[in-house]
Every structure is written in C-alpha cells, then in structure tokens.
Amino acid sequence: MSDSDKIVPFPDASAIEMEAARWIARRDSGGMTPDERTAFEAWYARSVQNREAFTRLSETWDAFDVMRARGELRATGLGLSRRAALVAAAAGIAAVALLALAFLILAPNRVDVASYRTEVGEQRTVALVDGSSILLNTDSEVQVRYSPTAREITLVRGEAFFEVAPNRDRPFSVFAGDGVVRAVGTAFAVRLLSDQIEVTVTKGDVALASRAERPHDGIASEAETAKPRQLAMMSAGQSALFKDKIERLGVVAEAELNRKLAWRQGMLAFAGEPLSRVVAEVSRYTDVQIAIEDPTLNDLRVGGYFKVGEVDAMFEALTKSFGVEVDWIDRSHVRLRPAA
Numbered sequence: 001m002s003d004s005d006k007i008v009p010f011p012d013a014s015a016i017e018m019e020a021a022r023w024i025a026r027r028d029s030g031g032m033t034p035d036e037r038t039a040f041e042a043w044y045a046r047s048v049q050n051r052e053a054f055t056r057l058s059e060t061w062d063a064f065d066v067m068r069a070r071g072e073l074r075a076t077g078l079g080l081s082r083r084a085a086l087v088a089a090a091a092g093i094a095a096v097a098l099l100a101l102a103f104l105i106l107a108p109n110r111v112d113v114a115s116y117r118t119e120v121g122e123q124r125t126v127a128l129v130d131g132s133s134i135l136l137n138t139d140s141e142v143q144v145r146y147s148p149t150a151r152e153i154t155l156v157r158g159e160a161f162f163e164v165a166p167n168r169d170r171p172f173s174v175f176a177g178d179g180v181v182r183a184v185g186t187a188f189a190v191r192l193l194s195d196q197i198e199v200t201v202t203k204g205d206v207a208l209a210s211r212a213e214r215p216h217d218g219i220a221s222e223a224e225t226a227k228p229r230q231l232a233m234m235s236a237g238q239s240a241l242f243k244d245k246i247e248r249l250g251v252v253a254e255a256e257l258n259r260k261l262a263w264r265q266g267m268l269a270f271a272g273e274p275l276s277r278v279v280a281e282v283s284r285y286t287d288v289q290i291a292i293e294d295p296t297l298n299d300l301r302v303g304g305y306f307k308v309g310e311v312d313a314m315f316e317a318l319t320k321s322f323g324v325e326v327d328w329i330d331r332s333h334v335r336l337r338p339a340a
Contacts, residue, residue: 019043020053027129033112117141118158121285121309123266131165132172137191137263138285138308159191161264164204178243180209180228188234189261196247200239200260208232210244268306275300275324278314279336285309293337297324 023040044050116126118136126134126142130151134142140158149169153162155176164172166185174181176190179197186204190197199208209228232246237257241248252260259269268285270278276298279290285308292298302322306314311334318324318336327335 016049016053017057020050020057023054024058112144112146114144115141116144117156120287123263123308128165130167130170133163135161135163135264137161155190155192157192159189159263161187161189161261163187175211178210180211182207182209196241196243198239198241199234200252200257201234201236202257202261203236205236206234208234208240208242208246210242262305263308266308268308269304270306271303272301273303274298275302275318275322275336278302282306282311282314286311287332289333291333291335293335297336297338300324 023043026036026040044054116124116134116136118124118138118140120139122138124136126136126144128134128144128151129146132151134144134153136142137159140160141156142160143154143156145152145154151167151170151172153160153172153174155174160174162172162174162183164183164186168184172183174183174190176192176197177195181188181190181197181199183204183206186201186206188199188201188203188206190199199206207230209230211228231242232240232249234240234249237251237254238249239252239257239260240246240250255271259271262269268281270281273281276292279292283290288311290311300322302318304314304317304321306317315326315334319326319339323339325337325339327337329335
C-alpha cells in the first residue's frame with residue numbers, strides 16, 4: 001500500500017456548512033415534513049463535523065435574528081445595510097451570509113400546512129417547530145399554516161390548549177368559527193361550540209377578534225388575518241364567550257379554572273353542575289349514548305372527579321350518591337332515571 005493510499009480525506013468543511021445552513025433554513029422557515037425530519041436526523045447523526053456545523057451556525061443565526069428584531073440589522077435588497085454589515089462582521093459575516101443565502105434559496109415564500117386530529121376519547125400533544133405546542137382534546141382537529149411572517153392555526157372542531165413561543169415578528173393566530181384569538185408568548189384554551197367560541201387564558205394576554213367569513217378551505221390565509229375586527233383583550237385567569245360580539249368576559253376563580261381545564265390531566269371535574277350538562281360533557285369522551293329518561297333529573301346537581309372516557313365510574317357515583325338508576329339498553333346505549 002502506497003503512502004497516498006493511507007490518506008483519509010477530510011470532509012469538505014464548506015460543503016458541510018452549506019448543508020447545515022440548508023437544514024437551518026428549512027427548520028426556521030416554518031417546519032419540516034416527516035421525511036425531511038428523518039433525513040435531517042440521519043444527516044445530523046452522520047458525523048461530528050455535521051453536528052458542530054449545525055450548532056455553530058444555529059447560534060450565529062439566532063444572534064443575528066435577535067439583533068434584527070431589535071432593529072440593529074436592516075435588510076437592503078438582497079444584501080445588508082452598512083451598519084448591518086459591521087455588526088454581522090463582528091458576529092461572523094461568513095456564517096450569516098451563508099444562512100441568508102440558504103433562506104433566499106429555500107424559504108423566501110415557503111408555507112407549511114399540516115393537519116392534526118384526535119378521535120373520540122383521544123388526546124394528543126403536537127410540538128410545533130417554533131417551540132409552541134398544541135394539546136388536542138377529544139374529537140378535535142386543527143390545521144396549522146406556518147409562513148415566514150405568520151403562524152396561523154384553524155380549529156376545525158373540538159377544543160385545544162395552546163402554549164405559544166414568543167415571536168412578535170411572527171404573530172400567532174387561532175381561527176375558530178367566526179372568531180380569531182391572537183397571542184404572543186401566552187397559554188390559552190379555545191373551544192369551538194355550535195355557534196360560539198370559548199376562550200380561557202392561563203398565561204399572558206390575548207386579543208379576541210371577529211371576522212366576516214371563514215376561508216373556503218378551512219385554512220386561514222395571511223391576508224385574512226388583517227380583516228378581523230378586534231373585540232376585547234383578555235389576561236391570565238379570564239374566560240370569555242364570543243362570536244361577532246362578546247357574550248361573556250370575566251375573571252374565573254382559580255378552582256373553577258382548574259376544573260374547566262382538568263381535561264389536560266385526563267380528568268373531568270364537576271362542582272354542582274346540572275346532570276344534563278354533566279352528561280353532555282362526559283359524552284364528548286365516549287361512544288356510549290347516554291339518555292336522561294326523566295326530565296326531572298336534568299337539573300340534579302352533580303359533583304365529582306372522573307377520568308375521561310371511563311363512564312362506569314360516573315354511573316357508579318350516580319347510583320350510590322345521587323339516587324339515579326342506570327339502565328344499560330345495550331353496549332352503546334344507557335338510560336338514566338330516578339331510582340325507585
């Protein structure tokens with residue numbers, strides 16, 4: 001074996017950095033498809049050089065993004081202003097230029113759309129690429145539309161809890177029915193009722209707005225985010241019911257807030273609600289059809305904690321503590337009536 005045969009070529013550093021820049025561009029432009037994510041993970045695990053390049057350029061680009069958000073950097077056409085160039089030079093202009101080039105190539109107008117849903121009795125957490133997350137409740141569906149300038153979610157049906165990563169340059173809007181909820185760095189739940197929207201805020205502030213019409217395809221567009229008419233502002237600890245106007249808005253006691261959002265821990269909590277409302281709520285989590293045979297039971301006040309989807313525990317409590325007789329007609333139908 002000659003000496004030349006013993007030479008092991010090192011990976012091309014510039015090619016690795018360009019590939020790392022491409023992956024960062026895909027990540028920050030609104031998300032990656034499952035296939036892209038799999039390909040990225042394979043590339044990232046392939047070598048130490050890949051990991052180091054990705055980490056180094058990510059840190060540089062994050063610092064560049066912060067400076068740009070503060071107004072310290074200003075784009076001028078396809079290049080940087082004189083002041084931006086000086087700042088970029090201090091931070092590492094080669095890395096910034098490389099990343100900017102990747103964004104220009106890969107993500108100038110990129111829009112990513114995805115749908116997520118749950119079946120009856122199912123709950124699911126969706127981690128979004130910007131660090132936000134969505135917890136979907138039973139029988140719910142959302143459509144996510146991320147672009148370079150906006151984060152838009154359409155709640156098609158059901159209920160979801162949103163934890164929003166702060167980014168004032170990229171608004172986070174939830175469209176539900178004829179309403180819009182806008183937030184920055186907040187946590188809140190949105191429930192789509194038959195003709196109204198219920199919003200409960202646990203952190204930060206949100207703005208409620210009304211819009212004239214829904215997108216024909218169920219997915220909000222950036223142009224439509226400018227149309228809604230603002231109705232009110234909400235803060236942590238408040239709950240609201242609205243559509244084209246505010247029907248109810250006020251502070252919720254902590255105990256009531258915890259009951260209202262107990263579904264996030266897989267529980268349903270009641271504190272004296274009428275049986276008709278309890279049955280309606282429990283029915284969201286099960287395929288069992290529950291009928292109140294005697295109308296006199298509708299206003300029976302019920303309290304207790306029940307695990308979502310486990311109707312037997314509720315039926316047992318109704319029988320033992322509330323004087324209700326439970327008749328199973330078949331595996332999917334139950335009738336409630338006063339105990340003899």
